[in-house]
Amino acid sequence: MSAQPVISHLGVTALLFEAPGDTTLETQRRIWSLAHEAETWPEVREAVPGMNNLMVTFVRPPQSPEPLAERLRKAWASVSPLPLAGRVLELPVMYGGEGGPHMADVVAHTGLRVDDIVAIHSAPVYPVYAVGSHPGYCYLGGMDPRIATPRRKTPVLKIPGGAVSIGGAQTGVSASDGPSGWNTIGSTAMRFFDIARDPPVLLQPGDSIVFKPAGVIR
Template identity: 70%
Template sequence: MTIETGTISLLGTTALLFEAPGELSLGTQQRLWALAQEAEAWPEVREAVPGMNNLMLSFMRPPSRLAEIEARLHEAWLAVTPLARDGRLIELPVIYGGAPGPHMADVVNHTGLSVDEIVERHSAPLYHVFALGSHPGYCYLGGMDPRIATPRRKVPVLSIPGGAVSIGGAQTGVSASDGPSGWNTIGSSEMCFFDPQKNPPALLQPGDVLRFRVEKVIR
């Protein structure tokens, strides 16, 4: 079902995905956070999970009046007020290049920028945490300089370590644990992003702000 404010599609029989209209932005994410907060109070909804420019709703059981839920979601999106969260500012020390950043040369080749220029542009912004996903503790960040955007790798890497700082398309992120990746790793950090013994177990939450601090550059 396509509506003027976005697209709604079914995910099996007990979930749906609302994709917000327009380009990815902090303002859109803030509206999705607010929409998630409202939708979680609906009796049919088990969980509302904001993603990057989208919101997934899962249900207790297959809804009998799906059209009514879609209409309610449409109306809520039109009426919702963006939710501005007072998140924390987290500084992340990063070693760029060398063995910690094995794909820095690929980003250099694609962008035509030097290592120092890439590091400067990558570490300059304040990155807002838009959403959590992919794997426990992983945060999707908004605000990367488009001049260092680099396509994802044609052949994914079978395993990158937790703390790997990578670029994939127009986004950047930090791996919270060891695992495969199709992004370009340009550096590394030793900060722990997920600890199941803590509450909440994820270090960062949507609305928090991350700053990459240059600890060292290996050329």
């Protein structure tokens, strides 16, 4: 029997749908497709994709959420991956130095040279799986496992917007100043959230990022 999704309550205002299996681009595309379908249902206020999950909020709290949960299960069994072909953003990154204070920790964990880490990190096209955590932040897929590095035991209280970091098997770019438990290896001047911009969020699921080395500070 194939694995089934897990659906749990988020208070009385929402359900969290968690897809079975690993987080892959195909699974994420099915999440996007499920979100598009669920948003057309009259009882749904909003469907927000996450990493391997979907948050569905209610127009009003139902007497029982089970009918909606069952509808999500049935829809998941029939949806096809949504082939969103978005924009590809080339992102200049200055690696190392003050803007990449944890590069040495990634070197120590992986056993790779700085130049190797930069080359491996900047090679893929990273699809945006979801947007969240803080406004404009993009959850990216596709990082090479050779540079995967555990999150920091003690989080940093504040990293600047534009910080390029590695946390476990993922990489990302901080959209604004704030705390982080990831390993910051570089920085970019690009800003992913600007309240004066329309829309304020730079990228959406289905878009992609390519990191372009602008230099390496040792």
